[in-house]
Amino acid sequence: MYRLKEMLLQEQKHLEAILAKTSNNNSSTPEGRLRISMNHGNVRYYNCTNGRDGDYIPKENELLPRQLAQKTYNDSILKAAEAHKKLIDGFLKDYKENEIEELFTSLHPERQKLITPVEPTYAQLEQKWYSEPYIGKEFNEGTPVIISEKGERVRSKSEKILADYFYRNNILYKYEKPLTLAGYGTVYPDFTFFSKKLKKEIYWEHEGMMDNPEYATAAIKKLNNYQMNGILPGERLILTFETEKDVLNTKIVTNLVNKYLR
Template sequence: MTGLKEVLLKEQGRLENIIAAVKRQLENTPPGSLRISTSKNGISYYHYQITDKGNGTYISRKNNDLIQKLAQKTYNEKVLKYAEKRLQYVKRLADSYDDNGIEGIYEQEHPGRQKWIHPIEPTWKQRVDEWLKEEYQGKGFKETDPFIYTERGERVRSKSEKILADYFYSHNIPYKYEHPLYLTGFGIVYPDFTVLSQRTRHEMYWEHNGRMDDPAYARKAVKKLQNYEKNNIFVGEKLILTYETEQSVIQTKDIERLARKYLV
């Protein structure tokens, strides 16, 4: 499962980028700091350095460039201090955190002990097994539909759907073909594939749009996508889309890229 661990690693990368950017900016900053004095006549700026015995050297408003650089320097130094402190904390947490820690306790038990244990949370395998056991009525086929079967032995409507199904099957990605889904304001739809994401432990829908160079087909696909969005099913969150035309057919590398991003 990918959860907090991934968030922590992303935050670690973000902080490292911030630290690197701030350090680059600090390389070319003038020495000293900016002192600000406020009076009824307004704000005055002074360039203060360690060697100064007084309040520093007054900066004329004509020298706004120096004011900006010193102000930016102070800000950058504060950001750097905070980011470095936070990075240390995030690194420690990321190194010690395991998203699958509780599940791992059960998995590491002896099989003879496992059969007597009821896990506090279902393991991924138990979740998948229960999910796949669910019976449902698919869309059905017309007499004119081609006879195309997947490696799992189910009938699909196109060679591209077979490629997708066979990829899921060979890579142990749990899926259901044309499982009915009710969309408010539209009715029952049959997503090409309903898949169970190991990354999020939630269902996602994978729609393959195979004839996008056919205007009528494309309009229908767009309408379907709009109805998904009206039901809070958005691309990249709960919906995965692939496309095809006569000149551009689906490639296994495209399926693999999306599966790695959203499913495994």
């Protein structure tokens, strides 16, 4: 249901922008309502201010018919947008995103032991996912040995920074868990997580030598294949980049963690 709330929040902002823009456009429109009449194939415009027939608008006054037509259209948009926003506002006011899960997790631990939740909690799903074994990518002989605070071997100092950040913040991850991409083969994402928001795996790829043309070409090919498989940046794919001069920015890491992993 997170996706529903997220989409409704986006639509709420969209409607607010429409209301602001349309109200501003209507603030300086002239009085009246446009009536259009056809006479032997010729279009005639009338400005109805009081009566039904209205006053004829001369052909040389090209602006007034446009203003009146736009005004009527804007009024319809305002009415529809206000109605839709009212519905969304009411839903978001009463909707509790995690209410079903919290009805279980808010119980005393001893009571929880006596109950089978109607749906597994996120913590239960994450632990089950985390406990499933996997075989990661092998290290070539002669590769530098870099060990994270969690006690596992990683391939670079930047990956150690990331791994240590996740470990210190109690964020469960799997390092280089294999993933099959159709049309490409097996990849080993630097870090795989079980998303609390999506209830499925999401991936973090750190591309650390983007100033190396050969490395960058291979990285782009791999990232394009993620997208060809429906794993899109900003949804299920988190990306960080690095060059020799532009190193990993921990502030960016924190922002990404807060957005996707909290």
